[in-house]
Amino acid sequence: MQKLLKLVLVTILFFISTFTSPANAADTANGEQLFNVHCAGCHINGGNIVRRGKNLQKKALKKYAMDSLEAVESIITNGKNNMSAYKDRLSVQEIQDVAAYVLEQAEKGWR
Template sequence: MQKLLRLILLVLLILTTAFTLPVSAVDTANGTAVFSVHCAGCHINGGNIVRRGKNLKKKALKKYSMDSIEAITSIVTNGKSNMSAYKDRLTEQQIQDVAAYVLEQAEKDWR
């Protein structure tokens, strides 16, 4: 009976490990630091000093389909129009962290 129980537990452990996707932890504290150094010049308090309507507020992010980690990381990485690309200046982790920070702040209305 104990052997059967051990076998079942071993199989469950293997299945759990095999089918669990790795999680990339984001660090919004790091995202805050990255944002203050690289983004706040144009996006202070979630605004946009270059193009007012293209700000980082929840409504604008949704309007321009930028309300996901994937969309924000893409534009931070590759840039678009007046937005500079940061793929050569930031690591992938820093980009993920700042994207998470932007979404978190948009939810809080940048308060």
């Protein structure tokens, strides 16, 4: 009986982990759409029309310690200097999606 119970439990856990996605998994396709609506005006192709050196290229992100999900999410959420805060415009999930998209594009050289 105990073996059967363990088998059922393992099977249930397998199906839950296989067929459900984590709530906080980033959706970079959604991030791209959001980026195009909210960010591309200043950051087209990973650039920066306001402050040229503070762009979204991998080298600049690393130089300014903005090369982690947490750092990018924080600046999107709270803004900094000329960068507007988006915490009142985007949900936490949308901010995560945009941050993941930015880092993914930086890795690809914004191609």
